[in-house]
Amino acid sequence: MSRFWNAKTTETKPYTPGEQPSAGVKYIKINTNENPYPPSPKVYEAINNSCNEELRLYPNPEGLEARTAFASANNLDVNQVFVGNGSDEVLAMAFMAFYDNLNPIMILDISYSFYPVYCKRLDVAYNTIPVNNDFTINVDRFLEPSGGVVIANPNAPTSIAICLDDIKSILEAHPNNVVIIDEAYIDFGGESAIPLIAEYENLLVVQTLSKSRSLAGMRIGFAAGNPQLIEGLDRVKNSFNSYTIDRLAIVAAKAALEDTEHFTNNVNKIIKTREYVVDELKSLGFGVLDSKANFIFITHSKFVAKDIFMYLKTKGILVRYFDLPRVSDYLRVTIGTDYEMCIFIEKIKKFIEV
């Protein structure tokens, strides 16, 4: 609290990112949905090639090379693509561009916890739609009139995906409002809505290179949609910060998007590991939601989630625990390497035996 803060700054409780351990402390870090595998070697090459005298010059303000690579990877035109400093920034700018405080948008009660923070901070009215008791989404509720819709697909932290037919119904119910599908985790088993952009002017798909492309450290997110929507995002960006993506991030994005083989291999490895971990946990009596993401959402009828979380931390394993209504019996566990997940399973077994 400070007399210098304005009302919104005082009132808005900020988002809390997952714990980042200090350098030096060695953890198995499966709490922030990072990719356990390194980025494409072509990323290093691209960065090294651009690490030169030109760093003194501003980057291309449109992030053109990165947008072109994303467009090309997704069969889009470059004017259907926006790039930002991570998908968090892209989302913030989308809330600023398309929503207001008169027409409440709809978000889920259990979803990415940044959405209500954006609403409060950026003066967007919203209604919260509860997920079903099994954490699936009641699509019918999203067909009611509203100022817009924001859905994470797969949803976080539940890991559950919805199908394109459901997304189509939602799009058709809101022809004059922007529907944001946040696909941060789409590459791990969900079906992307990007092909629907040609048909639906009101669809904005948000993706990131932080998860499936192993570039959380470089801060690159994208939005794909009708050129009108992209122009709206551009207007916001150019009223806030003209150059959000630095020179090295632009070339890193391009290189990562072009290396399809590296990407596919890593994603497949993670999916395989996920299936193994899910089977193991189920055999130990865990409830595991049907995951299409690089993380799983787990619960155990006999053990308190927070106790497991604390125990794992003492054993050098960081997972994510949300002390929030409806999910406090659950843990969100990122899928790491096979080795990391073996240790995780081993410690879980020890805990259960204790």
Add this chain to the structure above:
Amino acid sequence: MSRFWNAKTTETKPYTPGEQPSAGVKYIKINTNENPYPPSPKVYEAINNSCNEELRLYPNPEGLEARTAFASANNLDVNQVFVGNGSDEVLAMAFMAFYDNLNPIMILDISYSFYPVYCKRLDVAYNTIPVNNDFTINVDRFLEPSGGVVIANPNAPTSIAICLDDIKSILEAHPNNVVIIDEAYIDFGGESAIPLIAEYENLLVVQTLSKSRSLAGMRIGFAAGNPQLIEGLDRVKNSFNSYTIDRLAIVAAKAALEDTEHFTNNVNKIIKTREYVVDELKSLGFGVLDSKANFIFITHSKFVAKDIFMYLKTKGILVRYFDLPRVSDYLRVTIGTDYEMCIFIEKIKKFIEV
């Protein structure tokens, strides 16, 4: 215009950054106040050392290494320092944190043209104070009650600096409102207000590594002020985008801030070149404002500024022309290398002879 944009998106005319020529076209680029000299070699070294597997992990959300280096370079505590994605983002977040639509802040009519854009986009009320006819600042006007003050020192695009005694008077006139001193160009001859932070809780000083540290391509800006103000900025950041500075930008910032010798040499070279260019232009009949920046603001009683701008462009030289009231007789010219400025002077001489 689009039916999907909200009112603010439709109404707010975005900021227009200086022209960035496409790759391949060779210009003498003295239009966006970039540094003509490369960054410290230690920057390359730091980036190369961090261009590794860890790019898959989120950066430290507080940008701690960069903040520590800035604090150390300026005799501050780390909790008196905020880091953002360029000083534009830092400014945007400061407007969001401290100002509102009830208490108009004061900005100059001739100053960084992003300020009124922030106000419109971020719902901040403002009054415009005209600069004097010689482009100096009428400090008395800034002693009147207001919701806050934002002054660029040296001012852009005029290049004129104000002294610390004037800044003190302004700070004392607004004990309960934040006074932002935007010091993007301070290292080229102005006197920084950072030492006043100890005395004035309401002072926020904004700086950038884009100019004097030759890192426009890496997007790094700082704010320095009382820990209350820094906490306010943190709250905004964590309600917008938790990780704004990527891993490579963090280490680049640290390396650049630590190489004092490289910094001092480059700044001194630019000041020396500026004095030479100013003398030459004056001898050709130009009016040149007293510059404490890495650019100059020039006018000629016999020639139309826009004509000079267009002529130079055809000769491969980009300078900045603002088609705006009160400054349309002027050109803003960034100080490049001696060689670049010789060519600039040569072309100017040719134009005048024509």
